[in-house]
Amino acid sequence: MRISLISKLTIGTSLILLVFMVFFAYINIATFKTTLMEAAISDADKLSETIIKSTHYEMLEDNRKRAYAMIQEVGTLEGVQYIRMINKSGTITFSTDKDEIGRYLDKTEAGCNVCHTSGEPKVQASTMNRSRIFFDKAGKQVVGMAKAIYNEKSCYTSACHFHPPKQRILGVIDIIVSLENMHTMIGTYRNKIIFLTIFLLLSISLAITIFTHHLVNRPVKQLLTQTKRIAQGDLDAQVKDVTNDEMGELTDAFNKMTASLKNARMELEEWAKNLEAKVAERTSEIKQMQMQLIRSEKLVSLGRLVAGITHEINNPLTGILMFANLTKESPHLDPSLKTDMDVIINEAQRCAKIVRGLLDFSRESIPQKKQVSLNSIMEATLTLIGRQSSFHNVDIIRDYQPDLPLVLVDENQLEQVFINMLLNASQSMFSGGSITIRTYAEDEYACIRITDTGAGISEENMGKIFDPFFTTKTDKGMGLGLSVSYGIIERHGGKIEVRSKLAEGTTFTIKVPLNPQGKEALAASSTVS
Ligand SMILES: Nc1ncnc2c1ncn2[C@@H]1O[C@H](COP(=O)(O)OP(=O)(O)OP(=O)(O)O)[C@@H](O)[C@H]1O
Ligand SMILES: [Mg+2]
Known part of the structure; x- marks a missing residue:
């Protein structure tokens, strides 16, 4: 009972x-x-x-x-x-x-x-x-x-x-x-006392019942009702009438607990909602990493092949260029053949340029490294090419980290990479736009992020852009810029990441590893912040 x-x-x-x-x-x-x-x-x-x-x-x-x-x-x-x-x-x-x-x-x-x-x-x-x-x-x-x-x-x-x-x-x-x-x-007195005792007993019992009901029973009942509602999943209601005593403290604590439960549930629901998006994001990241891995392997074998061929071609090409120049200068040459000789020399020089590019890509040239800031290399690059006609309608937005740690790199090679990136960005924006350049240090890397508002790269082309001779530019593109840049950055122990959306723009992130001092500086700054 x-x-x-x-x-x-x-x-x-x-x-x-x-x-x-x-x-x-x-x-x-x-x-x-x-x-x-x-x-x-x-x-x-x-x-x-x-x-x-x-x-x-x-x-x-x-x-x-x-x-x-x-x-x-x-x-x-x-x-x-x-x-x-x-x-x-x-x-x-x-x-x-x-x-x-x-x-x-x-x-x-x-x-x-x-x-x-x-x-x-x-x-x-x-x-x-x-x-x-x-x-x-x-x-x-x-x-x-x-x-x-x-x-x-x-x-x-x-x-x-x-x-x-x-x-x-x-x-x-x-x-x-x-x-x-x-x-x-005595009889009368006893009757009075008995009546008074019964009356007092009933009055005190009634008073205790009313007090207990008001002070204990009612709040306990409210808490019980609320607990049952929580058990059924309703976390909205709060217990009202918080009294200024231990019961009130209990009610207050209960209300706070309900509120925290509600927050936790909302967070959980939010988290569940975001989970799908996060999974999709993670999947795309994994896909990118996978692509990078495949690309890396592909480029390594391609690099070896290219290195062999360019080595073999380079010697005969030097001979062709040398003898074509000698023949052009020879007094025995029929003047009507001089223009033909110019064509031979020009084409041979174009071949030599391709071979040089291929050599860069195939790791043949060894970097001359020194301590330098990515900010200053980028500034030098912009001074070099910023005045070109393709940059006329382009806004350059700089967002440099002022105290970016120095990195041990070949300044010229990095400059070459930045030129490739900036040219690609400007060439993707046919009717103008903006290029945002951001530098920052993260996860043991000094990073430079180049974002354009250009045409973007299709899903289909994304896997090929780093391949030598892959180009979508029919007129002046040789398809060597990104493959050479990739070779240079790999040789520096860094990596290139790319994200792009058609008709919105492309972001290339170049990451160069920090030297030990740079890592220390980064660790110190992150501890301070
Ligand atoms: N920022 C960019 N926006 C859109 N497409 C790009 C961008 N960067 C590269 N691409 C695509 O990647 C291809 C390969 O680029 P890459 O720099 O290797 O060669 P290229 O620019 O075509 O020729 P080259 O650089 O040898 O003159 C480009 O043809 C273009 O389709
Ligand atoms: Mg290019």
Whole structure:
């Protein structure tokens, strides 16, 4: 069986309260009863004292009739059952109950035995000891109070009758008072106390229930409802009415936890959404790397082939050029053949230029390296070719990293690479555009990124642009620029990356490895930032 928290608290506190209040009520009634009893005994004692005092004179006068009449009168008071006088020998000399007069009382009888315990009467006994509580013939509870009448000087000097001075006690006055009234009062008081206890118990239980409901049950219920909503996936609702106590702190923490859960879920959803895009991006990166690998392998074998051929061609070509020049200068040559000789020399020179390009590509020429900044090489390149007609409608935007670490490179070869890149970029922008040049250091490389707003490269051509003699330029392109650039950068231990979108533009990124000092500088700057 499930008992709610509030019921448990109410039942628990009510039970504890009940125990304490019943105990308190019991003590209260018992104390009240004792007080009333003492008051009744004291009243009876005072009454007997009053009787003794008021009949004193009549007794001295030996006017017993008047004395007895007075006692009779007092006996009619409310609650007084009867009053009797007992003489020294134990005979009842007078009683408001006529039937008793003349009866002899034994010392062991109730009321007598208080003082006559050891034969001789005690002269002084306490009020409580002199009282006795018993039930009368009608079965009602009464209190009896016996009081000794002492032999005073006035008594034994009186003329009328004589008591010897040695006799200390002349007799006893015994008053029996009903306790009925006291019992009625106790009953009324007990009923009041029981009613008050029940009323207080109910009121306190109700107050505890209301307080607990307001302070504990309601916030706990709200938290429970919220927890169930979270379990069902609803993270929007927040618990309101945050109180300024521990419950409030708990609610606040709960609200914060819900908010963080919501954020985490949103991030997760966002992440799931982006996952597809990220996978696509990663796939294209992997594709690019794969292409680069294939290209690299292809170019290595192609390089070896080209190196062999150009080596073989270079010697005979030098011979052809040398002898063609000698023949052209010879006086025996028919002047009509001079223009033909010029054609031979020009074509042979074109062949020699191709061979030089091929040699560059096939790693034949060894780089002359020195410490230099990519920024300054690019600036020198721009000064060299920036005034060419193909750059007239082109905006050059520089975005250099000023403290770019120096790199160990062949300045001329790098210049040649930049010329190739810039020319390709300008040639792709038929009606003008912009070339953005950005330099930066990243991942142990000094990088230069050349972005144009030109025609872009098709997916199909992307795999071929680094091949020697691949060109889309029908008129002046030889298709050697990128293959030579690739050879140079590879020889420097670097790499060339390319991204392009048709009709939007192309970005070539050339990465040259940093030397140890450059790496240290890069590490230091990244730690600072
Ligand atoms: N920035 C660019 N924008 C568009 N296409 C480009 C770009 N750079 C290179 N290409 C493409 O790559 C091909 C090969 O370029 P590469 O520089 O090797 O040869 P080329 O420019 O055609 O001739 P060469 O450089 O020998 O005069 C180009 O014909 C062109 O189709
Ligand atoms: Mg080119």
